[in-house]
Amino acid sequence: MAKLITSDLTLGAREAETVSSVIFERVFNESDLAEYHDIETGIDVKTQIAFAGRLGLLGKVQDTDSCAPEESDGFVLSEKFWTPVLEEFRLRHCQKDLDGLIKIFRKAQRVNPDFFDAVGSEDFGIIIAAVETALKENIHRKVWFNDKQAAIQPTGVFTTGTDLDYFNSFDGLFKQIFVDVTANKISRVPVSVNAAATYTAQQLPEDAALGILEKLVTTADERLVAADDAFILVTRSIADNYRASLRNKNLGSGFVEVVEQGRPKLYFDGIEIKVRYDWDRYIKTYQNNGTKYNLPHRAVFTTKSNIPVGTLSDQDLAKLDVFYDKTQKANFIDAAYTIDAKLLEDYMVVAAY
Numbered sequence: 001m002a003k004l005i006t007s008d009l010t011l012g013a014r015e016a017e018t019v020s021s022v023i024f025e026r027v028f029n030e031s032d033l034a035e036y037h038d039i040e041t042g043i044d045v046k047t048q049i050a051f052a053g054r055l056g057l058l059g060k061v062q063d064t065d066s067c068a069p070e071e072s073d074g075f076v077l078s079e080k081f082w083t084p085v086l087e088e089f090r091l092r093h094c095q096k097d098l099d100g101l102i103k104i105f106r107k108a109q110r111v112n113p114d115f116f117d118a119v120g121s122e123d124f125g126i127i128i129a130a131v132e133t134a135l136k137e138n139i140h141r142k143v144w145f146n147d148k149q150a151a152i153q154p155t156g157v158f159t160t161g162t163d164l165d166y167f168n169s170f171d172g173l174f175k176q177i178f179v180d181v182t183a184n185k186i187s188r189v190p191v192s193v194n195a196a197a198t199y200t201a202q203q204l205p206e207d208a209a210l211g212i213l214e215k216l217v218t219t220a221d222e223r224l225v226a227a228d229d230a231f232i233l234v235t236r237s238i239a240d241n242y243r244a245s246l247r248n249k250n251l252g253s254g255f256v257e258v259v260e261q262g263r264p265k266l267y268f269d270g271i272e273i274k275v276r277y278d279w280d281r282y283i284k285t286y287q288n289n290g291t292k293y294n295l296p297h298r299a300v301f302t303t304k305s306n307i308p309v310g311t312l313s314d315q316d317l318a319k320l321d322v323f324y325d326k327t328q329k330a331n332f333i334d335a336a337y338t339i340d341a342k343l344l345e346d347y348m349v350v351a352a353y
Contacts, residue, residue: 033140033314034304036274036304037304037307037309038304038305038307038309039314040310040311041311041312043082043310043311043312043340044084044338046083047082047084048080048082049079049080049344050077050079051077051079084170084311085169085170085338085340087169087336087339088335089334090335091131091333091334092330093330094116094331095115095118095329096116096329117331124331132318135318135335142172143172143309143341144172144173144174144279145167145282145286146169146171146172146341147171148169148170148175149168150164150168151164153289158286158287160289170341171341173300173307173343176342177343177351187219187220187350187351188353189215189216189299189352191204191208191212191295191297191298191352191353193208193297194296197292198292199291199292199293202297204237207241207249209245210242212299213232213242213268213299214268215352216301217269217301219350220301221347223347224302227348229303229304230271230303231273231274231303232268232271232272234276234300235279235283236277237297239275242273254270255267255269271301279298297353298353299351301352302350306344306349307341307344308342309341310340310341311338311339313337316335316337317339321335321336
């Protein structure tokens, strides 16, 4: 049975006395989903998403030989479906699993029940907060990198040793984009170095990001370019390459990096660029064959309303059920949620990879 806490501590002159003094490794993305996606709630079973096509040309000169007005073509209806899956996990913590070196959890004034029940303690609350943050990170990863046909290299793109059950519950947004690009439904800007055979050869040439971003915008449908909530999501590799160009060139208004509320923001022709540092990390960790990465440079030009996440309740995506079981003398952290991600309208997205 898996342990929540495994010790690799050694005796020292002075040991950690509280969990709050423990330095937790940072996650790669703890942003709220709502920063990048609309959240559609009430999604717990297969649910239809209906689309009405745009009306075409309207209005002709009246036919003088007929009293009936000229008829025009109407709407064409199409559909996609939410296909949510129910996911869950459990973390188990038993105080007896801790070795003698972990003194930060051994502060009970009496053995039964105080020694065994950690749920009400301040220290365990810090652990719970860390799990909540990790859950956010995992949701971001699933939304983009999940693939129901996930396979290990060389058959697939996932790193040897990856547990594919964490990736194959539903198709994430990259999988949907790749499928629609292949079907010529979505425009793609090729990034040639992605196909190179080594890490070194895959590095972006100087000013390459400028060309990638320019093609994203010029290729895009006018409705996407005009959308108020349009943004460009990019890997760090593209963002860093673009930043280098900004430092060395005078590109004019709209091509800039500014600091707002203490954080840097990138813009290309007035369109905000959001850097997905977590994408780079997931690619390096889970889509790496030891010689090269799978499509290390990626960008998606779209709107948050066009890439929604569906769930029964948005609270489920962040809420944990924490309890102590007296019969097992163990503390549990449970989570369960329904989730799906959907690329809605193909004309409202352009991808580079």
